[in-house]
Structures are given as structure tokens and as C-alpha cells.
Amino acid sequence: MVKRALSLEPPHSKRSRLEPSLSVLVASPEAAAAADACPPLGELLQMLENGLTEPPEKGDVVAYWMRMEDLRICDNRALAQASASAIKDHVPLIVFFVLSPEDYVAHDRSPRRIDFTLRNLSVLKDSLAKLNIPLHVSLHSQRRTLPSYVISFLQSVNAIRVFANIEYEVDELRRDINVCRLAKDNGILPSFVHDKLIVEPGLLSTKQGKPYTVYSPFQRQWLSTINSDTDNFLAEGASPKANPPSVKSCPVFQKLFASEVPSYVEGFQCPDGDKMAVVWPAGTDNAREMLRRFLHTKSRGTHLGIADPLDEAADISEKQSRAILYKENRDRADKDTTSRLSPYLAAGIISARECIRATLDLLGVKKVQANRDSGVGMWVQEIGWRDFYTHVLAAFPRVSMGRPFQEKYANVQWESNPEHFEAWRSGRTGVPIVDAAIRQANTMGWMHNRARMIAAMYLTKDLMIDWRLGERHFMQQFIDGDLASNNGGWQWSASTGTDPQPYFRVFNPYLQSEKADPSGDYIRSFVPELRKVFGPEIHNPPAKLADKLGYPRPLIDHKEARDRALRRYKNPGSK
DNA sequence: GCGCACTTGGC
DNA sequence: CCAAGTGCG
Numbered sequence: 001m002v003k004r005a006l007s008l009e010p011p012h013s014k015r016s017r018l019e020p021s022l023s024v025l026v027a028s029p030e031a032a033a034a035a036d037a038c039p040p041l042g043e044l045l046q047m048l049e050n051g052l053t054e055p056p057e058k059g060d061v062v063a064y065w066m067r068m069e070d071l072r073i074c075d076n077r078a079l080a081q082a083s084a085s086a087i088k089d090h091v092p093l094i095v096f097f098v099l100s101p102e103d104y105v106a107h108d109r110s111p112r113r114i115d116f117t118l119r120n121l122s123v124l125k126d127s128l129a130k131l132n133i134p135l136h137v138s139l140h141s142q143r144r145t146l147p148s149y150v151i152s153f154l155q156s157v158n159a160i161r162v163f164a165n166i167e168y169e170v171d172e173l174r175r176d177i178n179v180c181r182l183a184k185d186n187g188i189l190p191s192f193v194h195d196k197l198i199v200e201p202g203l204l205s206t207k208q209g210k211p212y213t214v215y216s217p218f219q220r221q222w223l224s225t226i227n228s229d230t231d232n233f234l235a236e237g238a239s240p241k242a243n244p245p246s247v248k249s250c251p252v253f254q255k256l257f258a259s260e261v262p263s264y265v266e267g268f269q270c271p272d273g274d275k276m277a278v279v280w281p282a283g284t285d286n287a288r289e290m291l292r293r294f295l296h297t298k299s300r301g302t303h304l305g306i307a308d309p310l311d312e313a314a315d316i317s318e319k320q321s322r323a324i325l326y327k328e329n330r331d332r333a334d335k336d337t338t339s340r341l342s343p344y345l346a347a348g349i350i351s352a353r354e355c356i357r358a359t360l361d362l363l364g365v366k367k368v369q370a371n372r373d374s375g376v377g378m379w380v381q382e383i384g385w386r387d388f389y390t391h392v393l394a395a396f397p398r399v400s401m402g403r404p405f406q407e408k409y410a411n412v413q414w415e416s417n418p419e420h421f422e423a424w425r426s427g428r429t430g431v432p433i434v435d436a437a438i439r440q441a442n443t444m445g446w447m448h449n450r451a452r453m454i455a456a457m458y459l460t461k462d463l464m465i466d467w468r469l470g471e472r473h474f475m476q477q478f479i480d481g482d483l484a485s486n487n488g489g490w491q492w493s494a495s496t497g498t499d500p501q502p503y504f505r506v507f508n509p510y511l512q513s514e515k516a517d518p519s520g521d522y523i524r525s526f527v528p529e530l531r532k533v534f535g536p537e538i539h540n541p542p543a544k545l546a547d548k549l550g551y552p553r554p555l556i557d558h559k560e561a562r563d564r565a566l567r568r569y570k571n572p573g574s575k
Numbered sequence: 576g577c578g579c580a581c582t583t584g585g586c
Numbered sequence: 587c588c589a590a591g592t593g594c595g
Contacts, residue, residue, distance in 0.1 A: 206594065214593050216580065331582090378582085385582080453582085492582090502591045505584055570590080 022416055024468040025402050029410070032398030040173035041201060041394045044166070047180045048192055056189045059160035060252075062086035065150065066097045066135070067172075068113075069196060069482075070165045070348035071120040072284050073127055075237045077195040082163035083240035085191075092243040094157060094256060095128055096136040097121060098150060101265055102143035103171065107483065108475035112445040113347075115270035116479050119282035120349060122261045132243035134256035139265070143171075147178035154188055157252060162188055165195035165348075168390050169483050170397045197387045198233055198352050199225055201394035211395035213405075213498040218391070219370065219384050226356075227367045234353050234360075234368075272443075279444060280343050280479055287344035291355060294339040295323045295362045295376075323362065326375035331515060333437075333448040334522035339379065342480035343446065345386065352383050382449075389488035392498050399487055402468055404496030409503075411572040412496075414466040420555055424459050425473055427527070430546070430554035432538060433513035434458045436526040443526065445479035450516045456493035457507040462561040464568065467494035495569065503569035506562050513539040527551070 027035075064082035073079065079095070086093040104114060125135040140149045154162055162183060164176070176192055183190040194200035204221050205211055212218035226233045247253045270276060293300055298321060322329070322337055329337035344350045356368055359376050363369060370384060371377040392399060399405050423429050427438035437451035447455070452474070459470045471490040475481040491497025495505070517523055520538040524531050529551040530538055537545065546553055568574060 208594090212594090214580095215582080217594055372582090381582080449582090498593095500581080500592050501583080502581090502589085504590055505581095508585070511585080566590085 022418060022421060022466070022469060024466060024472065026468070027398065027401035027403060029403070029407070032401050032403040035170060035397040035401060036395075039394060039397050040170055040177060041166070041168060044173050044177050044180065044192060045202075047177060048190065051189075056160045056187050059091065059188075060158040061091050061094050061160070062089060063154055063157065063159040063162045064093065064095045065162055065164040066095055066124075067164065067167055068117055068347065069167055071117065071124060072349050072351065073124065074239050074284060075351040075354055076165070076348075077193050077237045078163040078165040078191070079240055080237035081191060081193060082161070084238070085161055085163070086243075087241060089160060091160065092132075092247045092253070093240060094134050094136065094159075094253075095124075096138070096153060098146065098153075099137065099139040099262070099265055100143055100146055101139070101141060101267060103146075104265070104268060106143065106171065107169070108472050108481070109268070110445065110476050110478055110481055111268040111270040112272075112276055112477070112479040113481055114265050114268040115273045115276060116280060116282065116343060116347065118261055118263065118265070119277060120347060123283040125261055129257065130242075131240060132245055132247055133240065134247075134253055134259075135261075136256045136259050137261045138259070139262070143175075147175060147182055150179050151182045151186055151188070154183070155186060157256075159188055161191065163191045163193070166192050168196070168201060168394045170400055195237075196348065196352070197390055198222075198356060198383065199387055199391075201391045204391065211391060212388070213392070215385065215388050215499050218388050219381065222384055222387060223368060223370045230367065234357050236353065236357070237351075272445075276445060276479065280446075282349075284349050287341065287350040288354075290341055290344070291339065291350060291358055294321070294341070295358055296321050298322060300336050300340070323359075323379055324375045327373065327378045328375070330375075330378060331450045332518075333451050333516045334519045334525075338448065340446065342482075345383075346480040346482040346485075352386065355383060356380060385488075386482075386485055389484040392488060393484040396498075399491065399497075400483055404494070405491055405498050406496045409494075409496045409569065409572055413464075413568050413573065413575055415464040417463070417465065420463045421459075421465055421469060423552070423555055424455075424463060424465070424470075428552045429458065429463075430552040431458060431509050431513075432523045432527055432530055432541065432551075433509055433517060436517070436523045439526040440522075441474070441477045445477060447474075447478070448516075448522075450512075451522075452489060453493060454507060454509055454512045454516065456490055458509050460490075460494040461506045461565040462509070462556060462558060464561065464565060467491065467496065504566055506565055508558060508562075510540050510558070 062082050062085050064079050070076055083093055121137055128135045140146050180190045199222055204218065204225060329335060345352060359380055363376060368380060369377045370380040396405060404410055427435040427442065429435055434455050437447055437455040440451060441447040456470055459465050460467045467490045471486055474486055488497060492499055492501055495501050495503040523538050529549045533541060541551060543553055
């Protein structure tokens, strides 16, 4: 992978003391505090409320601006509203998408995610064409001038209105604020709406009126809020209406229809794209089939050609579905126990609302069940975590600016050890469960959630390497990379995050291995050196055996490493 | 201000 | 079983 982010350092940031190869971007405390004091989401919403000073003039189209997190046609609020508005205004609807490689560099988007985006756009273009709606995909290289590029595109089609779903990352919000400002200046009415989450950011607060920073109380209010008005929070957005067939004879539309979805973006060529297309097929239909199978069947099977080593390890003797058994089995990385919908949720290929509605149908109930003693309830909680971490990001933008949520840990001393980091990144730490996890990510573009925690805890607490480097590596590998969830997970592992995980809770990777992979199938699937090792020694192979199999010895002793981590967290700044 | 909870973990 | 920490009701 090309080294990125080095030439694109924002002016407010300064490099950490780590060596160049281990450098991460960290905003100054002042810049971070300023962002927290005035979160850009508030500014965007304010701007939308103020409306146009003059009503928009008559134009030729209504436009829906599709972005990386809402790649679907059904149950899409901005698209539904755009369609309704087009009908009311008696003009046709167009959809456009702007590829922005500088943003992908700055946000460590993985080639797999970009490739997945393009594959989905291709499916969407065909589906929209059946409704006589063009999807225009173009590329703009400079992120700084993207807002004016969007406006000039809207002017070129003489749009009256532009609709989009809100993205809650800082840069995206600042971009959209600029788009709104320019749109209004040019007589185009912008509408940016909440769509990503079940409950929009800002709606929930503690009795003190502050945003939640702990999950359990958040979850309680999240659930009761949803259940107080399920018709609203779980409402399915209307599907867009077809344009009249006459648009096909209009030259502007012909041009839009004729534009093609590129097969790759320069700098983001996906070397294992063919494999990804099999493991993670594009399109809402495939996502829905995955959801259906998770809720109703015991195994993913090999439908749609989806195949990976763990399919064979799926225990098909179970009578109930994976969703029903999720509570008992979810931490098993050696079985097919999870929905694996994260890439589809991250890219909005299926809506979180649809997932929750499907649980209501499954249980035959009207209120959302999120109790921790049922499988379906636990799975709903995972969608709760997705909402929670995005709420945290929206309320405390500094977490995405390289700052720890807990500033008291800002000066924890990290090891600057390129060899250790490289060993972790390539899955050669000598701890089998960690290496299996990393290699799963590097081959599938995805990792079991428990494995994410184990790998993250090992990097931060055992190798004592800056969590931001791990955060970046995950984003660069994963097909499901979501800033809020990834950052939340890493800060949780590093004990710097919102949910107060005391720093002294350090995973023992060997005990974790026995719990997450009791059969050893997970390790054997992804660590070929250990493929012939059966029995408990697979979790911590004796040095002699490791040497014989060409498997690395552990980089460090867990107990010593644990003590070092406790020392450094106890007195941030100390060695 | 007190007590409960913690995707509690470790011993 | 205990707990080196702490948000929240």
C-alpha cells in the first residue's frame, strides 16, 4: 500500500514523536477542544434551518447526491424525499455520486472499500436506469474544491434542489456546510437529512442535558425512545418513483445515462477484487439475503458463491438460527455465528432500520427487544453500539482528530518499534489468535468482532503501540471501515475512550484464544503454519514446535508487557 | 452522595 | 471472588 496522509497534513495538526514510519496525525488540544465546543453537525443543521433568502427559481431537475454511506435505493430518506419533491415540482429526478480520492487518502479508505463502492454503484446504476433515473458517477481530485465542483454540476443540469443524507464525520460535515452555503448563494435549495442511524445524533441526552458517554445508560434511553414511537424511528422510506420515459430523449439525460461507473480509482486498485466480489457480493438484494439467512438459518451456506474457510466450520447440527443463538455463540470466531452485515451497514447498502424491523418480524412483536439475555436482543444491541459511537463522534469531534476521548491519557508513552508494528500488521506476532485475526483481515477485508478486540488490545497493551496506528491499519484493510465504530472500538481497547474501561483490564490473549477459538479451527484456517496442530497447544505453541513449523516465537512476554502497560497508564508520561 | 453496572477480566 | 475506576440515575 502506498504511504498516504503524509503530504496532506492539515495545518492544525502536528506530528507525534514517533518515527516517520509510525507517525500519526494528532490535532493540537486547542484545535480539538474548539471542534468539541462547536461541533460541525450543529452548524450544518443551523444552516439548513435558515433556508433560502429567496425562493429557488424554476429549474429542470431535482438531484439526490449519493455518498459512500447510503448506497441503496429502498428505505433511503434523502432519496425518498428527493423523489417526492421531484413529483411535486413536476421535474425529473437525477442521482449523482462524486468520487473524491483525496478524501479517501485522508481517511485511510481501503482499496477494498473503494472497489466495493464502485461495484455497488454499478448495481445501483442499472437498478435506477429501470426507473428512468440516471446515476451519474464522476471524479473530482481536489477535496478542497469539491463543494464548488458539486455546485457547478448542479448548475449544469439546472437543479432546483439537492438532497443528501448527512455524514457525521468532521470533514464531511464541513464539506456539506460549504455545499449548503454555495447552493443557497446560487438559488439551489439544499436538504440534508438524518438517515444513517435509528436515532439521530443529538436527540438523546442525560438528565444533565449532556451527551451520553457511557453505553448502558445510552442504550436504555435509545431503546425506550425507539419504542415510544416505532412508527417514526423504524419507518420505511418510500421507494423513488420512476421518471417519465420521455427523459430518455432529452440530451442532458442521455449524457447522464451514458456515463459509466469506473472500474477502479487511481491509487486504490484492489489486488484481490475478484475474491472480494465473491466473499462480499454487491447490492441490496445480496445484503437482504444475508440478513434473512442470519435470522432464519443455522449456516450461511455457500449461496451466491459466498465461501470462506469458516463456512466449513459452521456447526450445522444446531436447530435454531444464528440470530437466535447469537448470545451463546457470538464470541466464537471459529464458527459461522455472526451476520457479517457490517460492510453492508457501513456502506448503507441495507438500512439499520430494515435490520431492526426484521427482528420484529422474526419475533412477531411490535416493540424492539434489546435485552441482553436473548440472541436477537444482543444483536440489536450491536446496532445500538453503531448508533452510540456515531453519537459520540457527532458530539465530540475531537475523537476523530487523533485525540483520546480521555485527555488524561494523551501522554501515555508508546513504543516506537517498527519491527513489532510490522509483525503485528502482517500477522507474525507469535501469538496465534492475534495472527489469525490479522491474517483474516488481510485476506477477507473483514474480522470477527471478538478478534478485533483481541488484536487491538494486543497492539495497545502488549506491544504498547499507539492505538491510532492500529486504527489506521484497520481502515486500510477493512471493507467495512466506519470511522465512528472503528475509532470507538480502538479507543475502548486502549482504555482512552468513552465507555470507562479501566486501563488495568488487559486481555490475556491466550485465555481469549481459548474462549474465541476453542476448536482451533479459526487459527488453523488463517495461520497455515499451524494447520497440523491439534489440541490446546495451538493457542500458545511451545518454542520447539513453533521453530519446527516455521511459526514465529512471541515478540514479548505477556506478563511483562502487561506490567509495563499498567505502569505507563498509571502515570501517563512515565516510561 | 450512594450504589449499581461494567460487550467486566483475572486470579 | 474481587476490583487498582467512574458515569449515571
